[in-house]
Every structure is written in C-alpha cells, then in structure tokens.
Amino acid sequence: MSKKKSFLRQFWQEKKMVGAMAPSSRFLAQKMLKGIDFKRAKVIVELGPGTGVFTDKIVELMHPDAVLLVFELNDHFMDQLRSRYTDPRVRLIHDSAEKIQEYLEKEGLNHADVVVSSLPLANFPKELRDSILNAADDALVENGHYVQFQYSLQSKKQIQKTFKKMQIRFTPLNFPPAFVYSCRK
Numbered sequence: 352m353s354k355k356k357s358f359l360r361q362f363w364q365e366k367k368m369v370g371a372m373a374p375s376s377r378f379l380a381q382k383m384l385k386g387i388d389f390k391r392a393k394v395i396v397e398l399g400p401g402t403g404v405f406t407d408k409i410v411e412l413m414h415p416d417a418v419l420l421v422f423e424l425n426d427h428f429m430d431q432l433r434s435r436y437t438d439p440r441v442r443l444i445h446d447s448a449e450k451i452q453e454y455l456e457k458e459g460l461n462h463a464d465v466v467v468s469s470l471p472l473a474n475f476p477k478e479l480r481d482s483i484l485n486a487a488d489d490a491l492v493e494n495g496h497y498v499q500f501q502y503s504l505q506s507k508k509q510i511q512k513t514f515k516k517m518q519i520r521f522t523p524l525n526f527p528p529a530f531v532y533s534c535r536k
C-alpha cells in the first residue's frame with residue numbers, strides 16, 4: 352500500500368490522533384528541519400513520525416554519533432517504521448510522547464538537544480497538550496530546540512507559555528498549509 356493510502360486509512364480510523372489526511376510535503380519537511388544544528392545535536396527526539404517523512408530526512412542529516420528516539424502510538428505506522436528503519440542510531444518507541452524522560456533514562460541519556468513534533472496538539476484535550484509540552488520542555492537541554500508544525504495558530508499561546516523564545520514560519524506548500532513553530536528552551 353502506498354504511504355498516501357496508508358495515511359488516509361489511518362486518518363479515517365483514528366482522526367483525532369492522526370490529525371491529517373496525508374503525509375506532510377517535502378517543503379514542510381525542509382522548513383521543519385532547516386534551523387536544526389545537526390552537527391551538534393547528539394540526542395534528537397521525534398514525536399509522531401507517521402509514515403516517516405521527517406524521519407527519513409533526520410536520519411540522512413544526523414551526526415554519525417547521534418541517536419534518534421522516535422515516539423509513535425499508532426500500531427500500523429509503527430509496523431511500517433519497524434520494517435523501514437534498521438539504522439542502529441534509531442530507537443523506535445511504540446508509546447506516547449508524554450513519556451520522553453522515561454525513555455531517555457532507559458537509554459542512559461540525560462537530555463535531548465532537539466525535539467521535532469508533528470503531534471496534532473489542537474486535537475488533544477488541554478491536559479494532554481500541557482503534559483506533552485511539559486515533557487518536551489523537561490527533556491530538553493538549556494537552549495534546546497523544539498520544532499512543531501500545526502495547521503492553525505490555535506495552540507500558539509500554550510506553546511509560547513512553555514517555550515519563551517518562539518518564531519513562526521508558514522508554508523502554503525503543504526496539504527493543508529502549515530505553520531512551523533521554532534522554539535528555544
């Protein structure tokens with residue numbers, strides 16, 4: 352099954368959790384990853400990879416000594432990811448994004464340098480949004496980088512409350528068009 356079909360099928364089954372009808376475009380992937388310092392980032396966390404549009408790029412760009420912890424809740428996406436990523440730097444975690452710290456500790460890691468999130472925050476109850484944003488904030492090293500895309504500015508205030516420095520970029524070249532929040536701890 353193609354990635355697009357597989358994505359659409361998961362969307363119909365779990366609309367709120369998947370939050371999109373199609374994988375992100377390469378334009379959005381470029382905007383999401385543009386400001387990340389891949390030479391220095393040794394611990395990268397990805398939240399909600401879906402079919403792996405951003406994961407592919409991160410694996411291509413990441414330092415040979417870096418590790419990538421990937422959190423995906425959806426069973427079908429996780430099966431696909433497992434069959435695609437055999438790179439020993441990649442740790443696939445079939446669990447919720449709120450548990451970043453628990454899995455960093457399991458890996459013997461103190462902090463993450465970068466968190467890349469595609470989670471559909473606007474679909475979640477406020478408590479879950481808070482809990483995920485706080486987990487990302489707690490996991491990040493001082494001045495660590497948090498990058499998140501959303502289809503609206505609905506969660507802007509909440510993201511800004513967690514991360515003091517924030518820049519927002521927009522790309523119309525995605526379905527739907529998206530805002531990229533680039534934040535610093």
Ligand SMILES: C[S@@+](CC[C@H](N)C(=O)[O-])C[C@H]1O[C@@H](n2cnc3c(N)ncnc32)[C@H](O)[C@@H]1O
Pocket residue numbers: 368369370371373374375398399400401402403404405422423424425428446447448449469470471
């Ligand atoms: C909008 S899709 C983005 C997929 C992909 N990154 C892309 O841009 O095409 C959101 C993804 O987040 C996953 N997800 C939702 N809630 C999650 C959670 N609490 N923990 C981990 N993944 C979650 C969904 O299963 C889905 O794969």
